[in-house]
Amino acid sequence: MTDQTVSGFAVRTDLAYDLDNHMWVDVRESGHARIGMDALGLETSGTLAQLAFSTDDEFVRGEPFGTLEAEKFVGPLIAPLSGRTVAVNGAVSADPGLVERDPYGAGWFVEIEPTNLDEELPFLIRDEADILERFERKVRQYRIEGVLAE
Amino acid sequence: MTVWRYLADDGAGAAEGLALDEALMAAHGRNAEPAPPVLRLYTYADHAALCGRFQHLEAEIDIDACERTGTTFNRRPTGGGAIVMGSGQLGVAVTTAAHVDESPKAALLRFSEGITAGLAKLGIEATFGGKNDLKVGDRTIAGLGLYLDGDGGVLFHASVLADLDVRFMLDVLDIPAAKLGDRAVAAVESRVTTITREMGESWNGPLLREAVAFGFTDALGIELQASEPTGEEAAIAGALVRDKYATNDWLYARTPQADATATSLLKTPAGLVRLYVALQGDTIKSALFTGDFNDIPDPIAAFEDELKWSRLGRGAVEAAGARAFRDGTGLEVDAEVIVEMVLSAGERAQRRETVAAPARDGSCYFPDQEVSA
Numbered sequence: 001m002t003d004q005t006v007s008g009f010a011v012r013t014d015l016a017y018d019l020d021n022h023m024w025v026d027v028r029e030s031g032h033a034r035i036g037m038d039a040l041g042l043e044t045s046g047t048l049a050q051l052a053f054s055t056d057d058e059f060v061r062g063e064p065f066g067t068l069e070a071e072k073f074v075g076p077l078i079a080p081l082s083g084r085t086v087a088v089n090g091a092v093s094a095d096p097g098l099v100e101r102d103p104y105g106a107g108w109f110v111e112i113e114p115t116n117l118d119e120e121l122p123f124l125i126r127d128e129a130d131i132l133e134r135f136e137r138k139v140r141q142y143r144i145e146g147v148l149a150e
Numbered sequence: 151m152t153v154w155r156y157l158a159d160d161g162a163g164a165a166e167g168l169a170l171d172e173a174l175m176a177a178h179g180r181n182a183e184p185a186p187p188v189l190r191l192y193t194y195a196d197h198a199a200l201c202g203r204f205q206h207l208e209a210e211i212d213i214d215a216c217e218r219t220g221t222t223f224n225r226r227p228t229g230g231g232a233i234v235m236g237s238g239q240l241g242v243a244v245t246t247a248a249h250v251d252e253s254p255k256a257a258l259l260r261f262s263e264g265i266t267a268g269l270a271k272l273g274i275e276a277t278f279g280g281k282n283d284l285k286v287g288d289r290t291i292a293g294l295g296l297y298l299d300g301d302g303g304v305l306f307h308a309s310v311l312a313d314l315d316v317r318f319m320l321d322v323l324d325i326p327a328a329k330l331g332d333r334a335v336a337a338v339e340s341r342v343t344t345i346t347r348e349m350g351e352s353w354n355g356p357l358l359r360e361a362v363a364f365g366f367t368d369a370l371g372i373e374l375q376a377s378e379p380t381g382e383e384a385a386i387a388g389a390l391v392r393d394k395y396a397t398n399d400w401l402y403a404r405t406p407q408a409d410a411t412a413t414s415l416l417k418t419p420a421g422l423v424r425l426y427v428a429l430q431g432d433t434i435k436s437a438l439f440t441g442d443f444n445d446i447p448d449p450i451a452a453f454e455d456e457l458k459w460s461r462l463g464r465g466a467v468e469a470a471g472a473r474a475f476r477d478g479t480g481l482e483v484d485a486e487v488i489v490e491m492v493l494s495a496g497e498r499a500q501r502r503e504t505v506a507a508p509a510r511d512g513s514c515y516f517p518d519q520e521v522s523a
Contacts, residue, residue: 020250044253046281047459049229049433050204050407064300069204071281071459073254074229075298093406097432097461145256 006135010039012104013131016124018080019138024104025080025124027117032086035065035079036108037099040138044147046071048096051109059083059112061120066109068096081120083112156363156374157190160237160356164198164222165395166387167235170379171243172227172394173387175303178247187246189264189366189374193355197236199223199322203297204405204430205232212324221322224395225403228295228307230282231436232323238313238344240355240362244306248298258282258296260370261306265292268358268365269310274348280455284308288451289343310362311344312353337440341451407431412499414491419482427495432462437492447480453488462496464489 002014016025022041026034042048050069059065064076088110092098099107114120125131142148162170170190177185199221201210210232211223221234235241244261252260262278269276269284269291276292279285284292290311297305316338345353367374379387394400407430414425421442428436437457439450446454456470467489475485 044255046255047433047461049430049435049459050405052406069229070254072258073296073298074203074227075254075296076300078300095431096407141251142253142256145253146259147253147255 004132006040006132007139009043009135009139010104011131011135013128015104016080016121016126017131017134018078018124019134021078021080023078023080026108027114027121031113032111033081033083033114033117034108034111035081036103037077039103040135040142042100042103044142045073048099051077051093051096051099053077053088053093053110057085058115059085059110061116061123077109080124081112081114082116083114085110086113087111151371151373153186153373153375154366155186155188155377157188157377157379158192158359158363159190160193161195162192162198162241163195164200164224164235165391167192167194167198167241168200168224168226169387169390169395170383171245171305171307172299172390173379173383174243174245175299175301175305176383176386178245178301178303179299180247180302184247186375187244187372188377189363190241190243190245191359191362192241192243193237193239194235194241195222195237197221197234197318197322199232199234200226201232202230202295203227204229204407206404206409207401208324209409210324212322215322219318219322223322223401225400226295226307227297227299227305229297230293230295233293233309234314234319234322235309237354237356238311238315240310240312240358242306242308242310242362244304246304248302248304254296254298257304257306258294261296262292262294262308263369264366265308265310265362266365267369268362269345271361271364271368272345272349274345281458284310286343286348288446288448289341291343291345291348310355310358311342312355312358313344313346314342316342333440336444337438337446340446341454407433409435410499410502412495412502414495416483416487416491420480423481423491425491425495427457427492427499429462429496429499432500434458434460434462434492434496441481449475449478449480450488453479457492462493462500464493467492467496 002012004011022038024036024038048070053066059079061082065079066077089108174188199211201207216223266276276284276286282294283290292308292310295307316335411428416423423441426438434457437454453474456474460466460470471485471489
């Protein structure tokens with residue numbers, strides 16, 4: 001079963017994660033990678049009011065590919081992989097609430113053609129047990145910080 | 151004990167003040183040498199009108215009024231609503247490197263504690279409330295914001311109200327409800343407070359600086375070392391003014407989510423009540439109730455806070471009502487009636503919104519009254 005919950009937060013264990021930036025990656029059969037934001041990141045950011053994606057065609061892992069305005073901050077969307085833009089999900093720019101309603105499905109941000117997948121994929125968390133354990137640890141951390149209710 | 155750099159200055163112009171804050175972030179990029187965090191406590195020259203990162207400037211700031219009054223205007227990198235800054239308001243900027251192990255919300259809370267502790271030194275008990283405010287009771291005394299750049303830097307911004315000329319604010323922020331005259335002033339004054347009001351004597355930003363600086367040392371366990379912008383920081387700030395903050399691309403930037411506003415009227419046993427609601431997409435950016443009451447009823451004030459940053463949807467608005475109206479609405483009508491009032495105004499606002507362009511004149515405090523129930 002790939003749809004799981006960790007302390008009440010939805011997690012898909014068939015995806016790869018950059019948990020520092022709360023980004024998920026779905027490497028598809030086409031070789032393209034869809035990128036979105038995980039449910040825990042959404043919860044700690046607060047309501048998403050704006051999503052704006054870079055018009056650059058090239059993504060660089062660790063660099064911003066867009067900006068969000070959430071309830072608690074304005075900040076960058078950090079690319080978990082390098083690549084070339086294949087598609088941008090205009091539906092989430094028009095309706096950021098879609099990301100909260102379906103973070104791992106219709107709420108995806110961008111699709112890229114990875115340009116350095118073999119070297120960069122190992123930096124992401126992919127093992128199911130590891131994903132669940134890291135999410136659990138993040139939830140504990142956020143509860144200690146007081147940014148998540150007990 | 152961790153040592154922070156401490157900068158204090160007065161009389162900043164809108165572009166210059168914001169540019170220096172951003173220049174101070176540059177030292178905290180992930181590829182930069184480790185640098186101490188910076189606390190800057192400063193005031194703007196009378197006056198500066200600053201809209202939030204994703205607002206439409208012309209919709210929030212009355213540019214004609216700014217030109218008439220010599221008020222500079224600009225766009226902050228942080229989110230939130232339009233504000234007026236000047237000698238009466240203390241600007242707080244903290245720049246540091248983002249910690250992987252600290253969420254933005256936790257950082258916002260941590261830095262706000264410096265201000266809370268500073269106010270406590272004056273005997274003012276402020277708490278984190280609303281969505282991103284410090285409140286004294288139900289009244290806002292400081293607005294807070296956080297900006298993370300793409301390079302690993304963090305900028306915490308706050309505006310602490312030592313004093314506030316509400317009438318002036320109503321003039322330069324594009325607030326059609328100013329047509330309400332004294333009622334508009336009263337409506338704002340019932341939602342904000344100042345050090346002047348709390349202390350019963352005249353205060354200003356520079357006067358407040360020492361207490362807030364103390365608050366940061368006390369609450370964050372740091373030592374402040376007086377500093378000045380380095381030559382490099384000053385050069386970066388100058389370039390940012392030229393290439394960013396003084397450009398029309400930045401000032402008049404368009405954003406994906408359109409603004410929209412509407413009003414509703416409701417006749418209650420307690421008198422006529424008008425609701426102003428401002429949306430960005432389906433996010434409620436502000437809701438404000440005015441009416442035939444001198445002081446806003448506590449449940450209505452709580453409802454306004456709950457609605458801010460909620461989605462405009464029956465479930466979310468009803469949930470906000472359930473949290474705010476546990477002991478009634480204070481208006482002698484049921485909670486459901488007030489909830490419907492919000493949904494009705496919001497839905498009409500959404501029907502009128504246009505994509506990526508100002509659809510109104512208004513501000514986060516008093517949206518325009520183009521539609522009435």
